[in-house]
Amino acid sequence: MSPPALKKNYYLVHAPDLPNAQRGKHTPKHVEYSLPLVKSGHMMAAGGILPQTAHSSDADVADKILGTFLLVQADTVEQAWERLKGDAFWTSGEVWDREKVTVTPVYVGAPKVE
Incomplete structure (x- = not known):
């Protein structure tokens, strides 16, 4: 049996950081940009x-981040x-690292129910 077709398209973003990435410097603008996308469901x-x-659960987990993953609609x-x-x-x-960022179509088997 095939999974049901979805009404929306979903993409998995894998965005590795540059060596010595300046993540903390740009986090406020990153969050400001992202919040409306979260609220809209995108x-x-x-x-x-x-x-x-x-x-x-590591106390210093933010210092260990190597990149970003996103599930976007x-x-x-x-x-x-x-x-x-x-x-x-x-x-x-x-x-x-812009040269290593990927955006891959994915099938979400348990999408948010609206």
């Missing part, structure tokens, strides 16, 4: 990518990229 999940030896992959490129972590050129 950003379903987001967080930091950790090394294998780290745990989400967009009509097209181009729209997902457009939203991503509006983020301060992208526009600053000091956080994400």
